[in-house]
Amino acid sequence: MQIDVRNLQHHRLFTAQVDLDQPPDIIESSVAGTGDRTKIHLDWAQAIDDHNHLKRCPLCGCEELFVRKDFPQAIGFIIVLLAAVIAMIMFATRQVLEGFLVLGLVALIDAIIYLFSGRCLVCYRCRSEYRDLQIPRDHPGWELSTGEKYRTNNPGNTTG
Structure with missing residues (x-):
């Protein structure tokens, strides 16, 4: 599975390849030109169901993901x-x-x-994108009410 890692401000950090059969606890990437390494801890507890489908974001823990076309x-x-x-x-x-x-x-x-074009899963909270994985056909797409709940500039937002 490919993960486009983003932070809670939705800024893209890096892309990582992850094996779902042996998911790592930490993914890291070096920052070009500086030698600095960015380490991200992943929480896989209850993130993958029995059918190997992602049901929770291992980066931020959000349980709400939406599917979208992976169209440039x-x-x-x-x-x-x-x-x-x-x-x-x-x-x-x-x-x-x-x-x-x-x-x-x-x-x-x-x-x-x-x-x-393929499909990818996107986390509502951090906007990290998950590609090259099995996505159930009935997985819901973007829902405005859920998206509003996770908007970073929403004054009532306590989740992000």
């Missing part, structure tokens, strides 16, 4: 933005049909990428 959002945004610019230029030069074809083609490419 920045790349998707750039593709759509470029397609919109190209289509606007085509519309301005009265190439309306070609402009709509560009938009349709990009929508098709976007849908294909979305269909074939």
Whole structure:
């Protein structure tokens, strides 16, 4: 399993590979150029169920995880933005049909990428991401009410 480790402020620290058959108590990464090492203690108690599914974040202990498509959002945004610019230029030069074809083609490419992209688990509290693991089909996706509970700038937040 691959873990994109984040702190409680949602800042990405490093990426680590973990074997779920023998989960480590500590993962560490060196900071490039400084020689400093970042050590993170993992709490695996009740984090994995009998079917080898992750049910709790071993980094922060949060029991609420959501599943999302592992789609590179920045790349998707750039593709759509470029397609919109190209289509606007085509519309301005009265190439309306070609402009709509560009938009349709990009929508098709976007849908294909979305269909074939994997899924990952994300912790509501620390936003650490877990990839390359078994995720139950019925695992819930993002829920606004749960997300609001863990917002760091929420005045009533006592969890993060």
